[in-house]
Amino acid sequence: MNMKNIIKFILFLLKIIIIVKYKNQLYNKNTELNKYYFNIQKELNLSFNNISKNNIKIGIYIYNLKNGGTQRITSILLNYFDKVKIFKLFVLTKKKKEENEYIIPNKIKRIVIKDCLIHYLIKEIYKNKIDILIYQFPNYKGINILNNIKKFKIIFYQHYCFLYWIYFNYFLFKNIYKSLQNSKYIISLIQFENHFIFKKWGINSILMNNFITYDYKKIIPSDLSTKTIIMIGRGQDKLKRYELGIAAMEYIREEFPECHMKIVSNLTSINPFKILVDNIALENNIKFMEYISTPEIYLQKVSLHIFPTVSESFGLVLSETKNYGIPNILLGLDYVSIADKGTINIYDDSPESISKETIKIFKNDELKFRLGTDSKKSMYKFNNQLLLEKWIKLILCIYNGDEYYQNLRKNDKKISEKDIMKIVRKQLNLLKLRKKIIININEIINFTYLENNISYI
Numbered sequence: 001m002n003m004k005n006i007i008k009f010i011l012f013l014l015k016i017i018i019i020v021k022y023k024n025q026l027y028n029k030n031t032e033l034n035k036y037y038f039n040i041q042k043e044l045n046l047s048f049n050n051i052s053k054n055n056i057k058i059g060i061y062i063y064n065l066k067n068g069g070t071q072r073i074t075s076i077l078l079n080y081f082d083k084v085k086i087f088k089l090f091v092l093t094k095k096k097k098e099e100n101e102y103i104i105p106n107k108i109k110r111i112v113i114k115d116c117l118i119h120y121l122i123k124e125i126y127k128n129k130i131d132i133l134i135y136q137f138p139n140y141k142g143i144n145i146l147n148n149i150k151k152f153k154i155i156f157y158q159h160y161c162f163l164y165w166i167y168f169n170y171f172l173f174k175n176i177y178k179s180l181q182n183s184k185y186i187i188s189l190i191q192f193e194n195h196f197i198f199k200k201w202g203i204n205s206i207l208m209n210n211f212i213t214y215d216y217k218k219i220i221p222s223d224l225s226t227k228t229i230i231m232i233g234r235g236q237d238k239l240k241r242y243e244l245g246i247a248a249m250e251y252i253r254e255e256f257p258e259c260h261m262k263i264v265s266n267l268t269s270i271n272p273f274k275i276l277v278d279n280i281a282l283e284n285n286i287k288f289m290e291y292i293s294t295p296e297i298y299l300q301k302v303s304l305h306i307f308p309t310v311s312e313s314f315g316l317v318l319s320e321t322k323n324y325g326i327p328n329i330l331l332g333l334d335y336v337s338i339a340d341k342g343t344i345n346i347y348d349d350s351p352e353s354i355s356k357e358t359i360k361i362f363k364n365d366e367l368k369f370r371l372g373t374d375s376k377k378s379m380y381k382f383n384n385q386l387l388l389e390k391w392i393k394l395i396l397c398i399y400n401g402d403e404y405y406q407n408l409r410k411n412d413k414k415i416s417e418k419d420i421m422k423i424v425r426k427q428l429n430l431l432k433l434r435k436k437i438i439i440n441i442n443e444i445i446n447f448t449y450l451e452n453n454i455s456y457i
Contacts (some may be wrong), residue, residue: 037086040392048400055088056399059130061113061121061137065097065102067266068234070159071138075102076211077134080388087395090128092121101294108371118142122173125152132398138165139170145178146219153398155185158205161335162193162426164311167239167435174451177201180237183449185405186399189313191415192335192423200445206391206405209337209411210314214296214323217394221325224303224372227259227362231306232295232317232328235273241271244308244351251355252282261286261306264298299324303368304361306354310434312336323379327371329357332430333425339383342375347426348436360367384411 012348040048058081062074074091082105083086089108096112096294111124118141125133133201135146135377142387158180165173178188186205189195194207206318229249234239242263252259263273289298305321305328312318321328328343330336339345344361346353359370397404424441432438443449 022175037124038187040086040396041083046393046396046404048396048404054396056086056132056393057088057090057128057130057300058132058134059090059092059111061124062094063093063137064098065091066098066100072102072213074215074315075104075137075212077366077391078104078108080211080384080391083388084392090130092124098173102376116357118145122146132395132423137214138172138176139181140175143176143183147179147182153185154183155187155394155398156180156183158189159188159313161190161311161313163431164239164313166191166437167310170454175442177203177447178451180205181437184402185344189337190335192336192420194243194412195414195425196420197445201447204409206394206409208394209318209382209387210316211384211387212319212323212379213316214320216323216382218325218378221376222300222302223373224325224327224368226301228302228305229259229261229306229358230264230298230302230321231308232264232291232298232321233309234269234280235263235267236269241310241331243276244349244354246273246276246282246286247280247351248306248354248358249285250377251352252358252362253282253285255359259285259362262289262298262302263287264289264291264295266291296320296324299326302326305332305356306350306358307333308331308354314338319379319382322375325376326363327368328374329354332426338378341378341435342371342373344371347430349430352407 018291055405060074060078062071065071074230078089080092090111091104091109092113092133094113094186097110109128109301111128113120113124130152131154132153134155134157135142136159138160143156162173162177165176180203182202184204186198186203187208187211188198188205189208191207196204198205229245233242233244237386245261249259249261263270263286265288267288270288274288277283299321302321302324303326305317305326307315307318307328307330309331312333315333315338318328318336319338321336322342330339330343330345331349332345332347344357346376351402361371390438393408394405397408399409420439424444428439428441428444431439437454
């Protein structure tokens with residue numbers, strides 16, 4: 001055998017060795033995945049016909065990973081999903097990586113969608129062979145296009161209550177929820193929306209909570225020793241209604257001149273509020289602070305959170321202030337799952353009512369400390385590990401077939417019809433107060449009526 005043939009033979013042997021080694025590695029990987037998959041099924045009491053031989057590829061689409069509540073929840077979701085060995089994760093963003101982003105694991109592949117057109121997103125999903133996309137945009141055109149996709153599955157994660165869109169833009173409201181009627185897998189964060197409104201509208205949703213951002217046991221609650229009030233949120237969003245809290249401070253200052261308010265927001269978007277503060281001479285009582293990725297530094301020594309937003313879903317800021325044992329004043333948010341304890345709900349949207357309740361709290365230490373204690377205790381039931389298990393169940397059920405998803409939906413814990421009716425009536429009264437919309441229960445559950453008989457924007 002000449003040297004040339006010897007080299008060919010050696011290369012052939014090396015090729016065989018590499019192929020055998022690769023197949024062994026692949027076999028070991030698949031065996032490990034199958035074992036992990038079976039363990040998850042056992043732990044979660046699930047049984048599927050299809051056995052996952054590969055990682056389930058999950059893509060999460062988000063504008064960016066900085067500042068907002070949706071962005072923060074996305075980063076937490078990615079960090080928890082990263083612990084699940086059968087998941088392979090992709091984060092798809094409209095913006096490139098920025099400074100001061102929320103932290104996600106380095107091994108997660110990040111894909112920047114250079115153009116906002118939905119077909120660029122779909123192209124990347126096909127290219128990376130993503131199995132399940134978590135879509136978080138209230139974009140009815142995008143939802144309509146994705147509803148026609150068959151090669152991968154889409155979870156439409158709704159971070160807003162339907163009421164938000166009624167208040168913000170009725171045209172968008174009608175189109176978003178018309179689109180969702182044709183979607184298979186939808187997440188709602190609101191009980192009465194998921195169990196009642198969406199059911200009546202023919203929307204196929206499942207109830208979830210959001211992850212809690214702080215470890216309940218590690219948080220040292222505020223001692224409520226100061227007369228310091230906080231408002232946190234996106235200043236540019238008119239429906240956050242900072243002006244109501246600012247106007248209330250004019251009355252609160254008369255009773256407690258030493259009272260201070262912190263307004264935490266993106267400082268580039270709050271000039272109208274600064275002008276309002278100057279106009280009513282509250283510059284010594286109200287301070288504006290830049291929102292950062294660790295807003296908890298602003299919660300220490302705070303004694304009250306005023307939450308004047310017109311609508312919420314889960315309420316990330318609310319969950320954080322409650323975890324710090326801070327009392328909360330809300331404006332009609334009785335449907336939010338974390339709003340039941342440690343809160344005072346007001347139903348007239350007036351600064352006078354906000355100031356009246358604030359003064360009552362600051363004058364009565366017993367009331368203040370009871371509200372603070374109830375706030376903290378009420379957060380104990382929200383367990384991130386249990387929520388992760390529900391997410392794993394959701395992903396596996398969707399991956400294995402629609403019938404599993406439907407069975408999972410049936411297991412949702414329902415609230416009583418009496419409680420639902422009470423919530424609906426109060427929200428309809430607020431619609432009448434805020435938008436002059438007079439509508440009854442039979443009309444609000446009839447989506448065709450809503451499409452054809454209410455036409456303001």
